[in-house]
Amino acid sequence: MSRFLDPAVLAAISGLDLVAKTVVDGFVAGLHRSADLGFSQEFAEYRAYTPGDDLRHVDWNVFARAERMYLKRYRGETNSLLTLLLDASNSMNFNSHAVAKMSYARYLAAAMFYLAIRKQRDAAGLLVFDDEVRDYIRPSTRQGQLQRLFAGLEGAEPRARTSFDAPMQHLQAFLKRRGIVVIFSDFYAKPDEIIRAIEPLRFHGNEIVLFHILDPREIKPELGSSSVLVDLETDIRLEVNADYVAREYQEKIASHIEALRDGAQRAGMSYQLLITDRPLDGALREYLTIRLQGR
Amino acid sequence: MGFLAPAFLFGALAVGVPLYLHLLRRNTSTPMPFSSLMFFERRPQSAVQRRRLRYWLLLALRLAVLLLLALAFAEPYVSRSIAGIVPEKLMLLVVDDSFSMRAGTRLDEAKRQALAVLDRRRSSDRAQVLALGAQVHLLTQPTQDKRSPREAVESIQPGDSRGSFGTLATVVRSIADSEKVPVEVHLFSDLQRTGMPPSFAEMALPGSVSLQLHDVGGPPAPNWTVESVAAPRQVWDPRTVHIQAVVAGYGTPAAMRTVSFAINGKTVSTQRVNVPASGRATVELDSLDLPYGLSRGSVRIDSADALAADDELLYVIERSDRKRGLFVYQPADTRSALYFGSALTAAAQSSVALDKVTVDRLADTDPTQYSFVVISDVESLPAGFADRLLQYIKRGGSALVALGTVAGQQKQIPLFGGDILSLHNYSRESERFAAVGEASTTYPAAGSPEEWEGVRFFYAATVDERGARVGVRLQDRTPLLLEKAIGEGRVVLFTSGFDNLTNDLPLRPVFVAFVERAVRYLTGGEVESSSRRVDELLQLRTQREAAGVGVEVIDPSGQRGLTLHDSASAQTYPLSRTGFYEVRLANGRHDLVAANPDRRESDLTPMASDVLALWRGGNASEGAVAGAPGPASAAPGAPPPPLSGAAPPPSTLKSSLWWYAISGLLILALAESLIGSGYLGTLRDEP
Numbered sequence: 003m004s005r006f007l008d009p010a011v012l013a014a015i016s017g018l019d020l021v022a023k024t025v026v027d028g029f030v031a032g033l034h035r036s037a038d039l040g041f042s043q044e045f046a047e048y049r050a051y052t053p054g055d056d057l058r059h060v061d062w063n064v065f066a067r068a069e070r071m072y073l074k075r076y077r078g079e080t081n082s083l084l085t086l087l088l089d090a091s092n093s094m095n096f097n098s099h100a101v102a103k104m105s106y107a108r109y110l111a112a113a114m115f116y117l118a119i120r121k122q123r124d125a126a127g128l129l130v131f132d133d134e135v136r137d138y139i140r141p142s143t144r145q146g147q148l149q150r151l152f153a154g155l156e157g158a159e160p161r162a163r164t165s166f167d168a169p170m171q172h173l174q175a176f177l178k179r180r181g182i183v184v185i186f187s188d189f190y191a192k193p194d195e196i197i198r199a200i201e202p203l204r205f206h207g208n209e210i211v212l213f214h215i216l217d218p219r220e221i222k223p224e225l226g227s228s229s230v231l232v233d234l235e236t237d238i239r240l241e242v243n244a245d246y247v248a249r250e251y252q253e254k255i256a257s258h259i260e261a262l263r264d265g266a267q268r269a270g271m272s273y274q275l276l277i278t279d280r281p282l283d284g285a286l287r288e289y290l291t292i293r294l295q296g297r
Numbered sequence: 298m299g300f301l302a303p304a305f306l307f308g309a310l311a312v313g314v315p316l317y318l319h320l321l322r323r324n325t326s327t328p329m330p331f332s333s334l335m336f337f338e339r340r341p342q343s344a345v346q347r348r349r350l351r352y353w354l355l356l357a358l359r360l361a362v363l364l365l366l367a368l369a370f371a372e373p374y375v376s377r378s379i380a381g382i383v384p385e386k387l388m389l390l391v392v393d394d395s396f397s398m399r400a401g402t403r404l405d406e407a408k409r410q411a412l413a414v415l416d417r418r419r420s421s422d423r424a425q426v427l428a429l430g431a432q433v434h435l436l437t438q439p440t441q442d443k444r445s446p447r448e449a450v451e452s453i454q455p456g457d458s459r460g461s462f463g464t465l466a467t468v469v470r471s472i473a474d475s476e477k478v479p480v481e482v483h484l485f486s487d488l489q490r491t492g493m494p495p496s497f498a499e500m501a502l503p504g505s506v507s508l509q510l511h512d513v514g515g516p517p518a519p520n521w522t523v524e525s526v527a528a529p530r531q532v533w534d535p536r537t538v539h540i541q542a543v544v545a546g547y548g549t550p551a552a553m554r555t556v557s558f559a560i561n562g563k564t565v566s567t568q569r570v571n572v573p574a575s576g577r578a579t580v581e582l583d584s585l586d587l588p589y590g591l592s593r594g595s596v597r598i599d600s601a602d603a604l605a606a607d608d609e610l611l612y613v614i615e616r617s618d619r620k621r622g623l624f625v626y627q628p629a630d631t632r633s634a635l636y637f638g639s640a641l642t643a644a645a646q647s648s649v650a651l652d653k654v655t656v657d658r659l660a661d662t663d664p665t666q667y668s669f670v671v672i673s674d675v676e677s678l679p680a681g682f683a684d685r686l687l688q689y690i691k692r693g694g695s696a697l698v699a700l701g702t703v704a705g706q707q708k709q710i711p712l713f714g715g716d717i718l719s720l721h722n723y724s725r726e727s728e729r730f731a732a733v734g735e736a737s738t739t740y741p742a743a744g745s746p747e748e749w750e751g752v753r754f755f756y757a758a759t760v761d762e763r764g765a766r767v768g769v770r771l772q773d774r775t776p777l778l779l780e781k782a783i784g785e786g787r788v789v790l791f792t793s794g795f796d797n798l799t800n801d802l803p804l805r806p807v808f809v810a811f812v813e814r815a816v817r818y819l820t821g822g823e824v825e826s827s828s829r830r831v832d833e834l835l836q837l838r839t840q841r842e843a844a845g846v847g848v849e850v851i852d853p854s855g856q857r858g859l860t861l862h863d864s865a866s867a868q869t870y871p872l873s874r875t876g877f878y879e880v881r882l883a884n885g886r887h888d889l890v891a892a893n894p895d896r897r898e899s900d901l902t903p904m905a906s907d908v909l910a911l912w913r914g915g916n917a918s919e920g921a922v923a924g925a926p927g928p929a930s931a932a933p934g935a936p937p938p939p940l941s942g943a944a945p946p947p948s949t950l951k952s953s954l955w956w957y958a959i960s961g962l963l964i965l966a967l968a969e970s971l972i973g974s975g976y977l978g979t980l981r982d983e984p
Contacts, residue, residue: 231329
């Protein structure tokens, strides 16, 4: 089944819903329980009452027998909130093979939406941004949400530059419930600035996952002895030579990735580097792990 | 260092092409989109780095190839001092052994001076000895040997040829072309003016040749000579013979000279004649006691001058019976026989008698009694005579057939064979007549095309010319005079008549010349003139006469002139000496040939000093000629500018570097190919 997780194979499939179904069906074998504990019918455990707890959740039967107040807790199934932030800046349009970074992010986002809504019954929402918020679909489990999300993904064409400040502020204003916030971006900004912009979401109790999507040639570019490069976002041209690319650039990008990973960990975020020529299962596994670790 | 074609150096500008390709083009790359330049820094190749070429070796090779290519086209050379760098030179010692060198002690003096020059020769110099006559004979090869050049000089004997400085210059140019060292020509000669070619440019010598003239002629000496003798080659009546001799003087005062006519060594007449100063006088002899057969004639003067060898002129005269020819014609045609016979009689000193017989009286006529037969516009020949005539021709006889209006009515041509294809009555056509269009100068009976101008032909027959040799054609290419070989004999066909009805040839002066040539040709008497020049070639056999038939030449000294091989195959024999040559030709005929030196050699006037200076490429006032103080050095006059062809003796020698440039070019091109191929492989291997 892993072949259906190959981005090159997925690129040949039209329609994000089919892509998502293919990915998820290929990856997930059957339903699993929601890792998030909620207040549903299936009993999980008792917990001693502490002042401030909602008295509605006190098990009065136990109180009548033992004269102690316990809160009754249940195992919930679909009470998590998934919000995907998709970087639609121009740099996401870069590709050195069949799958551009934007496409890779779309496939992955579609798979996660499908997994969340159809399999986990989580509420899922989408925020498309570049240097501002271009599209926002409020998380929901309503009928037709998955199609709206897919349409949002389809319409997210890369343009403009990346900036995390404005979108994050916007999201803080809209995001009322805690949940899982997944950010797809190539993160071409200073790591501390990225973390500083995203960190407030973490303070609201959200689980933050940074999916750092890079093209293999961004890790190891192939250039001639002397080449002129054009920045997809700024249109700036720069003449670089092969010696620099072979040594200093690769050191810098590695350092950038490492700094971003460290910063994310320090801020309690998850970080995953995704290379667009690799299968999608790494990202899905990361998401489910976080989902299962959730509360 | 210099360049023979410096304009080609502009080709070196082509080095800009690889420079552009390596330096500039490599740096103009197509802009490549990239997601973000956040981690890039501006790192263009610095000025130093630009020049630090990855393919520097390939570039260097390509530049070198182009530079060498331009260099090779520019033909570089280095000028090197002959004395300092080239220790060797080639000395050409040219000793004039022409006829004029027989005067006084000229040849001995020339040999003495040549030996003196040889003695002064440096041991590193090579020497080559040449003898100059009508041709240049290489007596030795270039050698550093001391002995052989001396022996060659000492062996030179006076010759009878005419010296030609033009021929000498041609040979020297050829030697200079093949030699890589300077050539020093020493010419030991009387420097006769008559030895110059018509154009001075033919005497020009290349720049690597220095010419040193050694005049051995001394002061100009007066010289009388028997310039020419006009004597018939064949006579049949010695009482009517007419011999005319011309006595000429060169640089001579007016003087009375005694002229002796001798036959076979016996003086038959002596006359005295006044020869004007530097002029000519004519002596004539009107009767001669001449024996039958070939006789050796000579005309001699008592000149008592320096060049005694030209006081006598030899000639050959032959007394024979008159040859008889048979002229056959129609009884009604009285004009042809009249015109043809009159022309033959009018031909100068003709030795042919013509029997004119009408066709109806031929019954018992034997053609073998005649040297030739003319069939003039005959309707048909009696059968018996026709057979005898055919046999006569097959055995070597010859006949002339004329196709007039009567013979033209027949389908077949008598004797000649073949059909009459058509008849041309030009008088009925718009042009009214036809003229001669072309005449082959190689056909003995044809004469020159100019002779036929003005002759109008009103009638001619077109015949099948296959297998025939055409001597004359009319303007419409109708053959007029043809020849066909039948057996060992020949039949000449004239496609018009000998009367003045079919053409006006009999009324023209050319008719006499034509008849004389035709008869002479038919009788096999294409005799040469009575006197030939030394250096002429004697034809021993014609192209038709097969090789293998022996010929023989006995030279004036009584020696056989041909080897056994040559006697069976030689076409010609050079007349190299004065005297009588006895010849047995391939056709079995014995002949006698008198050879005399070219009388231009008798004019001992030397070349003017300015001409000599011009030839040397030096200054006339310098005393142009080594040796005796002759007129060359004494002649006044402004020095003429040197000819471009006759450059002054060079002090330097241009050594071409072309081969080095080409060799280097090939090596570099090969290296460029190998290294370029290696780089291409490297490029392919790169990720």
